[in-house]
Amino acid sequence: MPPAPATPSPVPTSADVARLAGVSRATVSYVLNNAEAVRISEPTRRKVREAAEELGYVPHAAARSLRAGHTRIVLLPISQVPVGPLYSAFFNELQWALRRLDYTVVQYGSLGLSGDEAARAWAELRPVAVISLGEIALSAHNVATLKRAGARAVITLGPVVVPGAHALGMDQTEVGARAAEHLIGRGHRRIGVVVPEEAGLELFSAPRLAGARSAVTAAAEAGGIDIGIEQLAMSYTEESAAGLAARWRSLGLDAVFAYNDEYAMLLMRALQDEGLRVPEDVAVIGADDLLIGRLLRPRLSTVQIGMPTGDHLASLVDQAVREPSELTQRHDLMTAMALHRDST
Amino acid sequence: MPPAPATPSPVPTSADVARLAGVSRATVSYVLNNAEAVRISEPTRRKVREAAEELGYVPHAAARSLRAGHTRIVLLPISQVPVGPLYSAFFNELQWALRRLDYTVVQYGSLGLSGDEAARAWAELRPVAVISLGEIALSAHNVATLKRAGARAVITLGPVVVPGAHALGMDQTEVGARAAEHLIGRGHRRIGVVVPEEAGLELFSAPRLAGARSAVTAAAEAGGIDIGIEQLAMSYTEESAAGLAARWRSLGLDAVFAYNDEYAMLLMRALQDEGLRVPEDVAVIGADDLLIGRLLRPRLSTVQIGMPTGDHLASLVDQAVREPSELTQRHDLMTAMALHRDST
């Protein structure tokens, strides 16, 4: 007796369901999609449903979208760097909200790809929308590639505006500006700005630094005073923080905006260990208003960031998909506000 | 003159490329996939490539995998809860490693779905593998559904073993056990265990608590001594920590294992504000060895966790996909080791 046929467990298709139920594939499709246009008798419906159940039939998304001519995929390139709890929470929320709107969120790790490579790779999936944080620099040409592949919206959340793309910018310059203004307002005139050495974070750190710079310039001109600002490289390790703290006195600074609360805490601890008093000798301000910033003493002053809700952003995305012609440019989605505690 | 035809920007297909290049679709496919089996003349190749370039042609992944009969999708259900920087970093790494092995990682938010619903939704994408953290409780039947839909491996990283699934468990009980042993070894006999109230974290907190429990039992039996252990609910807010600290003296505990470093820091600060000395009045140990745990004073003792590298896990996944019959069960991928600092 010959062995069983080579196909051990063929994936059941709608044809299998049809065969088992004794109807045509068309009928199966109608029943399973609750098609309103055609009326199918109740016994037939039951037969079909039972057959599908028995076979464990699950429709094939690729086949369906091939037929439909479009997908509901929203592609979310993921970045390699840990962008902090604030952004992580925001992304989770966004995913969620998009799913509720019946989109399938596909996160795609694209580290190390050029804009061209990334755009091609993404386009293969025929996403209906792409939401880029900005970790991959997209050109107008890349946007065109994606649109030609059926993307109805290419949305960038980063600071860089790309022709053809919707920009829902989370303006990080505001963060730096609020921090600098806070320090200046409290009488500080020699301000350091910590810029993380970690690769990938420049997407956030550069605008924050730029914002601080412009705030300093504005304040100096308005008040006719001399304010200094200095960029300080530091990485997220105790050693790096200690190194910076060790040469602190030679820098002649009386305040520092430390990128975010984590870097601020790290640096503040190192400064204290170096014998400097916070805020008397040096004022320290972070950003993101993380809970841990309230645990160290003195309590850390910070810039509180108001992120848009996932629901809100999702609905903007949905709108862009429905009406791609309205090229939205918005930069008011994120708010920043200095929060005075005890470290400044 | 009539307006342009209704189709504004039809997505270019391989047929369009063929037409433009003056060859057949087959030839286009051969050229673009660098088919070794057939030899195509160099001029033809160039013509095809140029035509593809000019049209901005990008192949259609769904059509391709429909034809191929399988995908390279690895489905990663994502949980709603922030599981901490350790896990986030691990997941990033894993994604990366999988992409290098030419898989497409699809993260799928499945919160609120039942096991049945989730399995069906995932199966529609015909993933070649599913890697579940365990946030959705999968039954053997669900695993069967996925396998019938072509999944060659269903892998669970959580503590629950599901029939038919590969288990690459990250054994969280070890964490609790090491923490409890550390505290017992340092002479503590009344141990509290903080269990986060945040939904979703029970996946981690329950095994950590269980591990602490069994370590206590083991030590008590071996030493013939009386050791008490008590579960303490707390959420990640200052209020909750303060509330717990306020009733601390009435609990009669001399040590606490606080789920992880973040909860530990929060509680330690609240205890100190309540006038309790750490570690004299109460010893505190966390877990995950986060950098911030070294910033507070006293420095936080912790349980250091050794996660498998993304590369390692990815290669295990790849192996499971290639050889699905070898049902792997491994629980030694994560290591846990108590780290003594100053808070115990």
Place this chain on the structure above:
DNA sequence: TTGAAAGCGATACCAG
């Protein structure tokens, strides 16, 4: 070396 054509799975039109 290239072209014609079958077929992957699901859907929707048009007949019956």
Place this chain on the structure above:
DNA sequence: CTGGTATCGCTTTCAA
């Protein structure tokens, strides 16, 4: 009310 069938884009066998 239900069934046959063309179609989506791509790969691959078979013929020429």
